[in-house]
Amino acid sequence: MAKDRPASRATDHSEGFPQSETVGTRVPAEQIKHSLAMAKAAVRAAAENRGQEILLLDITGQTALFDFFLIVTGASRRQLGAISSEIDRVLRDEFGERRLSISGYEEARWIVLDYGTLVVHLFDEETRRFYDLESLWADAKPVDVAPIVASASAQMARLRNQ
Numbered sequence: 001m002a003k004d005r006p007a008s009r010a011t012d013h014s015e016g017f018p019q020s021e022t023v024g025t026r027v028p029a030e031q032i033k034h035s036l037a038m039a040k041a042a043v044r045a046a047a048e049n050r051g052q053e054i055l056l057l058d059i060t061g062q063t064a065l066f067d068f069f070l071i072v073t074g075a076s077r078r079q080l081g082a083i084s085s086e087i088d089r090v091l092r093d094e095f096g097e098r099r100l101s102i103s104g105y106e107e108a109r110w111i112v113l114d115y116g117t118l119v120v121h122l123f124d125e126e127t128r129r130f131y132d133l134e135s136l137w138a139d140a141k142p143v144d145v146a147p148i149v150a151s152a153s154a155q156m157a158r159l160r161n162q
Helices: 029-048 077-095 125-131 146-161
Strands: 052-058 068-074 101-103 110-114 118-124 141-143
Touching: 029 052, 029 068, 029 077, 029 118, 029 146, 068 077, 068 125, 077 110, 077 118, 110 125, 118 125
Parallel strands: 068 118
Antiparallel strands: 052 068, 052 141, 101 110, 110 118
């Protein structure tokens, strides 16, 4: 396989790779593990910046383009910008990852951050309801991020009380 091509997913379970009959490609388990670690770090950054309705979707079975979608609601354009900046900082500092593209930052009703295997969607409430990505990707597997969100919220509460 050429180095510049995306990794593939397969329906063959014999090699221990994530499977997708609909996509027919193969992704090494290490890539999925790395993508999930990045996604969880982004969840933490969003929660620490008071993001709401944080939803992480595993879409490895739906598309070969990326592994995870993170969907977060913010209360204001300013907050969405702060969440976006913090996710960028965390993924750069902790993983050496740089964002491939960003869309919507100027208007800040829906900011899309593309990290290749992870796509982050930051919405204001109205725009999130309108686009309803959760329904569009209903076959995706939700990842339990409640412990990450609870831990980040508790940490932020401790900092406020100091």
